[in-house]
Amino acid sequence: MHMTRPVVFITGDIHHPPDLIKRLSYGELRIPEDYELRAGLEYIKVLHEYNVPCTLFITGKLVDTSSETIKSLISSYDNVEIGAHTYYAFRGLLYGYTLFIQPYRKLFGTPYGPKHLIHYDVLKTVKAFLKLGVRPIAWRTHGYEGDDYLYSLLAKLGFKIISDCRSERFTVFKRNNILHVCINMPVDDNLPNMSPSERASWYENYIRLLNIKVRQEKALVLQLHPVNMALDNFDFLLKIIKVLLKVNSQFHRLSFLIDL
Numbered sequence: 001m002h003m004t005r006p007v008v009f010i011t012g013d014i015h016h017p018p019d020l021i022k023r024l025s026y027g028e029l030r031i032p033e034d035y036e037l038r039a040g041l042e043y044i045k046v047l048h049e050y051n052v053p054c055t056l057f058i059t060g061k062l063v064d065t066s067s068e069t070i071k072s073l074i075s076s077y078d079n080v081e082i083g084a085h086t087y088y089a090f091r092g093l094l095y096g097y098t099l100f101i102q103p104y105r106k107l108f109g110t111p112y113g114p115k116h117l118i119h120y121d122v123l124k125t126v127k128a129f130l131k132l133g134v135r136p137i138a139w140r141t142h143g144y145e146g147d148d149y150l151y152s153l154l155a156k157l158g159f160k161i162i163s164d165c166r167s168e169r170f171t172v173f174k175r176n177n178i179l180h181v182c183i184n185m186p187v188d189d190n191l192p193n194m195s196p197s198e199r200a201s202w203y204e205n206y207i208r209l210l211n212i213k214v215r216q217e218k219a220l221v222l223q224l225h226p227v228n229m230a231l232d233n234f235d236f237l238l239k240i241i242k243v244l245l246k247v248n249s250q251f252h253r254l255s256f257l258i259d260l
Ligand SMILES: [Zn+2]
Pocket: 013, 015, 085, 089, 141, 142, 143
């Protein structure tokens, strides 16, 4: 039995709707455009019922296009902390409708593109949040691939915490005056591409690992996308919460780490 209560950070990313071109090519036209945002609201509600806080990273474009919904989300739920998740999520015209991601990675070492594009995208993101009355201090890069240029720019703009890295053990380090907090459970990025049976065994392995790690680690940083948790109507998310509550976990938003 744990002597101290395990600390848990639930995080997730919410994106704006894909471009029409992508929706056409993936046959996604029948999916409602605001599907991700609606999943996000449901996710917050589920966590709120158990008094569990979370940190959600939201694209600037979603903030701009759904500002009323996000405003009411922030004012109605005190369990949510909103972080920034790039403006375009490497989509849209400037990213060749995602076709430029590979060339950008080859040419510039990051799918985020050349420095002036990173600068443009980050400032546009901050501006979107400021319009909402929120000064973002937490950041996660879409695809987790940031670089030193990005991180020093974020530091200059007042960001305090970044969650791009991943590690086996709970890892926190300071670079460019920003705290980096690594995700130390498997990320759920591939869930939508799995068959139902693959998904079932992924869930099972995750819960098994969670049971082990919650007893081993000082803290757990979970990456669970609302849109992926909606795949089984939030059953898996509930299972996770129940495992964590059973061992008396204390849940926090990521910014909790800044003042430690
Ligand atoms: Zn993302």
